[in-house]
Amino acid sequence: MKIIHTTKAPKAIGPYSQAIYAGNTLYLSGQLPIDPKTGETPKTVGEQTLKALENLQAIVLEAGLKITDIVKCTVLMKDLHFFSEMNDVYASFFGSHKPARVAYEVARLPKDVLVEIDAIAVKTNG
Secondary structure, eight states: OEEEOOTTSOOOSSSSOSEEEETTEEEEEEEOSOOTTTOOOOSSHHHHHHHHHHHHHHHHHHTTOOGGGEEEEEEEESOGGGHHHHHHHHHHHHTTOOOEEEEEEOSOOGGGOSEEEEEEEEOOOO
């Protein structure tokens, strides 16, 4: 196992790693939509979705993988009424790559953000 850390994504706010590489699988912790340079959080669900995905991407790249190596995402949302806004940004970010995904509405997220996203990526020989 190898711990993955980058300053291009927010540091963990608890006793966990940004990601763990085990074999050829990268397990990414949930990423909040926090700008790692400023500590600021965007306001809208769409902006928060993009920032959380950018944070995931920074960790994936640090591990030597590509965004297309992501095979599964979990999206946690404060309010599923904004699902289509999240989904539009998510679809635009991944383009033709379509990882498996699940989305849940939750009562509360850390730092009172609106969106948190985690992922699993797999390095293939291709």
